[in-house]
Amino acid sequence: MEPMPTVPRSEIEMRVRALQERARAADPPLDALLVVQNADLYYLAGTVQTAHLLLPATGEPRLLVRKVLERARRDSPLGDIRPLGSLKELPAQLREVCGAPPWRLGMELDVLTVNLHRAYARIFGEDAEILDASPAILGARAVKSDWEVSRLREAAEIHRGLFLELGEILRGGFEGSSYELQSLLEYRARLLGHCGIIRMRGLNVETALGLVVSGRDGVVPSYSMFPIGGEGPHPWVAQGGGSRPLQRDTPIIVDFLASREGYHADCTRMAVMGRFPDGAAELLAGLRRLLRFCEESARPGAVPAEIYAAVRERAAAAGLAAGFMGPAGYQVRFIGHGVGLEVNETPVLAPRFDEPLVPGNTLAIEPKFTHPEWGVIGLENTYVVRGDGVENLTPFAEEVIG
Amino acid sequence: MEPMPTVPRSEIEMRVRALQERARAADPPLDALLVVQNADLYYLAGTVQTAHLLLPATGEPRLLVRKVLERARRDSPLGDIRPLGSLKELPAQLREVCGAPPWRLGMELDVLTVNLHRAYARIFGEDAEILDASPAILGARAVKSDWEVSRLREAAEIHRGLFLELGEILRGGFEGSSYELQSLLEYRARLLGHCGIIRMRGLNVETALGLVVSGRDGVVPSYSMFPIGGEGPHPWVAQGGGSRPLQRDTPIIVDFLASREGYHADCTRMAVMGRFPDGAAELLAGLRRLLRFCEESARPGAVPAEIYAAVRERAAAAGLAAGFMGPAGYQVRFIGHGVGLEVNETPVLAPRFDEPLVPGNTLAIEPKFTHPEWGVIGLENTYVVRGDGVENLTPFAEEVIG
Numbered sequence: 001m002e003p004m005p006t007v008p009r010s011e012i013e014m015r016v017r018a019l020q021e022r023a024r025a026a027d028p029p030l031d032a033l034l035v036v037q038n039a040d041l042y043y044l045a046g047t048v049q050t051a052h053l054l055l056p057a058t059g060e061p062r063l064l065v066r067k068v069l070e071r072a073r074r075d076s077p078l079g080d081i082r083p084l085g086s087l088k089e090l091p092a093q094l095r096e097v098c099g100a101p102p103w104r105l106g107m108e109l110d111v112l113t114v115n116l117h118r119a120y121a122r123i124f125g126e127d128a129e130i131l132d133a134s135p136a137i138l139g140a141r142a143v144k145s146d147w148e149v150s151r152l153r154e155a156a157e158i159h160r161g162l163f164l165e166l167g168e169i170l171r172g173g174f175e176g177s178s179y180e181l182q183s184l185l186e187y188r189a190r191l192l193g194h195c196g197i198i199r200m201r202g203l204n205v206e207t208a209l210g211l212v213v214s215g216r217d218g219v220v221p222s223y224s225m226f227p228i229g230g231e232g233p234h235p236w237v238a239q240g241g242g243s244r245p246l247q248r249d250t251p252i253i254v255d256f257l258a259s260r261e262g263y264h265a266d267c268t269r270m271a272v273m274g275r276f277p278d279g280a281a282e283l284l285a286g287l288r289r290l291l292r293f294c295e296e297s298a299r300p301g302a303v304p305a306e307i308y309a310a311v312r313e314r315a316a317a318a319g320l321a322a323g324f325m326g327p328a329g330y331q332v333r334f335i336g337h338g339v340g341l342e343v344n345e346t347p348v349l350a351p352r353f354d355e356p357l358v359p360g361n362t363l364a365i366e367p368k369f370t371h372p373e374w375g376v377i378g379l380e381n382t383y384v385v386r387g388d389g390v391e392n393l394t395p396f397a398e399e400v401i402g
Numbered sequence: 403m404e405p406m407p408t409v410p411r412s413e414i415e416m417r418v419r420a421l422q423e424r425a426r427a428a429d430p431p432l433d434a435l436l437v438v439q440n441a442d443l444y445y446l447a448g449t450v451q452t453a454h455l456l457l458p459a460t461g462e463p464r465l466l467v468r469k470v471l472e473r474a475r476r477d478s479p480l481g482d483i484r485p486l487g488s489l490k491e492l493p494a495q496l497r498e499v500c501g502a503p504p505w506r507l508g509m510e511l512d513v514l515t516v517n518l519h520r521a522y523a524r525i526f527g528e529d530a531e532i533l534d535a536s537p538a539i540l541g542a543r544a545v546k547s548d549w550e551v552s553r554l555r556e557a558a559e560i561h562r563g564l565f566l567e568l569g570e571i572l573r574g575g576f577e578g579s580s581y582e583l584q585s586l587l588e589y590r591a592r593l594l595g596h597c598g599i600i601r602m603r604g605l606n607v608e609t610a611l612g613l614v615v616s617g618r619d620g621v622v623p624s625y626s627m628f629p630i631g632g633e634g635p636h637p638w639v640a641q642g643g644g645s646r647p648l649q650r651d652t653p654i655i656v657d658f659l660a661s662r663e664g665y666h667a668d669c670t671r672m673a674v675m676g677r678f679p680d681g682a683a684e685l686l687a688g689l690r691r692l693l694r695f696c697e698e699s700a701r702p703g704a705v706p707a708e709i710y711a712a713v714r715e716r717a718a719a720a721g722l723a724a725g726f727m728g729p730a731g732y733q734v735r736f737i738g739h740g741v742g743l744e745v746n747e748t749p750v751l752a753p754r755f756d757e758p759l760v761p762g763n764t765l766a767i768e769p770k771f772t773h774p775e776w777g778v779i780g781l782e783n784t785y786v787v788r789g790d791g792v793e794n795l796t797p798f799a800e801e802v803i804g
Contacts, residue, residue: 049625068623075637109516187589221470223451235477236664262638
């Protein structure tokens with residue numbers, strides 16, 4: 001097999017060390033982590049092959065691969081990669097990297113299912129106490145390296161191309177539904193280098209590559225955690241583009257997740273066929289001012305919950321309280337979220353997120369407003385927190401496309 | 403909101419009764435089920451809005467909706483649909499539908515995360531013992547009604563259209579990679595009515611709408627549970643179509659999941675630009691004979707594990723042992739799987755599945771072979787088990803497309 005570039009060895013080493021520090025600093029301290037989820041495996045080993053990563057609190061990690069060993073060895077820069085015939089071998093492997101039991105073993109209890117957890121608990125028996133390692137893992141992942149930021153910036157190039165194509169499509173006169181435009185943009189995004197899948201964390205958490213919603217269709221609230229609703233193609237999907245034909249002179253919101261090799265950039269622009277309504281343009285200008293305010297506020301040391309509260313206050317002062325971040329009664333309670341190998345990462349600009357921002361945090365900031373006539377109006381850029389403020393990784397024209 | 407058709411009331415009532423019987427017959431018997439996962443919610447309530455379904459072992463179910471109540475009321479034919487303000491209200495709600503505690507409460511422990519389980523356990527405290535309801539739910543879901551079978555048949559019409567378009571695309575001369583053809587077919591499938599998402603059950607279980615793999619690219623083994631490998635667009639995805647241009651006179655395998663409104667049909671056909679190699683055609687004829695054998699074997703009373711063993715024996719006798727169901731060393735150990743609202747349902751034609759087939763079981767049967775030169779060769783149809791044998795729900799020409 002030809003080698004393929006995934007994650008450089010120096011990145012993996014840095015991540016492993018950072019996570020080991022967090023494991024040792026956890027309360028109680030963890031003796032080792034056993035990592036099984038795809039995004040976490042990719043983060044720490046550079047591969048999503050079916051594998052267990054044994055990460056002792058000190059010393060070298062060991063990747064135990066059930067399937068496919070050769071691909072894991074090709075993808076991953078880790079030095080110690082071995083086959084795993086059966087889960088029953090795990091205690092002996094842990095003893096080799098970590099010394100004699102008892103062990104405090106960290107696993108991803110935010111995604112591990114109850115039945116899998118019970119299977120691991122049976123295998124380790126009295127020798128291991130299984131604790132939640134997800135705060136340590138997600139905390140480490142929340143601070144991006146320059147290499148990671150470059151991956152987000154490259155992913156955002158898909159947005160640049162997609163928005164150009166979107167303008168051509170709309171000026172050519174698109175005859176179809178919002179769901180069909182959404183499907184076309186998903187296809188074009190793949191031709192522009194999108195790897196084709198989106199990873200999000202948690203039970204029942206799902207999304208398409210992007211959402212295209214127009215006019216009053218956007219007033220329909222969604223069950224999801226997103227500030228954009230929409231009918232969706234069917235109650236089974238129940239979000240995003242629906243089956244009604246797109247209308248002229250009606251705002252279209254296009255919220256897309258770009259990913260070339262795992263790292264997501266998240267960006268939203270408005271579009272229209274024909275003329276964008278004056279009132280909607282004013283609304284958009286107000287939301288853009290809120291976005292500028294967020295850009296100025298999100299700097300190292302700033303507290304996410306406080307930024308959120310301040311943005312809400314500004315929105316209210318600008319007369320934007322009623323449909324801010326969703327239709328009345330269904331407003332989501334955040335204004336931005338971390339983004340990386342998964343879409344729903346930390347930090348979140350939301351209540352109760354009290355840990356101050358640090359350089360390397362990413363934020364997809366998305367002021368959106370649901371208007372009874374025009375539907376969802378809004379903008380979104382993906383930023384990285386730098387030493388002196390934020391850098392916009394999606395620095396594309398914010399004008400209405402079309 | 404306009405009403406949208408989801409699941410008829412009579413279907414929901416039948417499902418609720420069947421599951422209540424299983425709950426009462428479980429060991430130990432369950433007093434109630436608390437259902438939270440999207441596919442299970444849709445099955446039992448006809449909606450995927452964020453909700454909890456309280457299903458007592460006798461009496462009427464109650465749907466408790468966190469978001470969006472109006473959509474749940476529009477989608478679902480259930481009679482008792484109420485808002486749920488907080489998870490803390492669940493014990494009082496359970497008491498209303500189920501009587502006084504203690505309760506044996508069934509939840510979906512095959513998909514519920516450890517942290518969510520702990521949150522529910524805290525809320526119910528000593529009053530409830532939380533047991534695994536997934537065998538009862540998946541057992542009930544494994545037996546499809548005629549209404550459900552019709553949904554699969556309708557989904558399969560997407561395949562019919564897609565394979566016709568595929569022939570046109572290939573005869574027109576497709577200049578692109580297998581990943582680009584896969585992306586084009588995903589787009590065309592959505593235009594043909596595909597709802598755009600695929601639901602599969604379990605941690606790390608993911609798939610695109612379909613896979614397109616050609617020639618030696620298919621020899622690359624995959625980490626997934628599928629019998630088709632492939633490079634994929636990047637190690638982050640690591641399955642399916644890759645970036646090399648499709649070659650003439652080289653077999654292309656096209657395995658697609660069709661879904662209009664949740665129910666999946668699963669179908670695979672071979673395709674080619676130019677001439678399909680004679681040897682590959684012979685191989686395909688051998689696999690087709692195995693598929694015919696499966697069709698004859700899969701009848702009520704037949705044991706899935708025995709069908710699997712007999713097929714393996716026939717494959718070996720036909721000289722097809724080496725690459726049967728995957729490249730040597732990476733062969734998957736099944737020949738068919740149940741399919742419905744999720745892709746990886748029961749029954750499975752595989753070792754240890756000893757419960758005899760019954761009418762209403764669905765089976766996507768997919769004899770496939772990985773050849774070092776031609777890549778993956780194979781076929782797949784989706785069937786329903788009837789009283790006297792199987793009915794093919796994907797009765798499309800099995801000839802090579804192109």
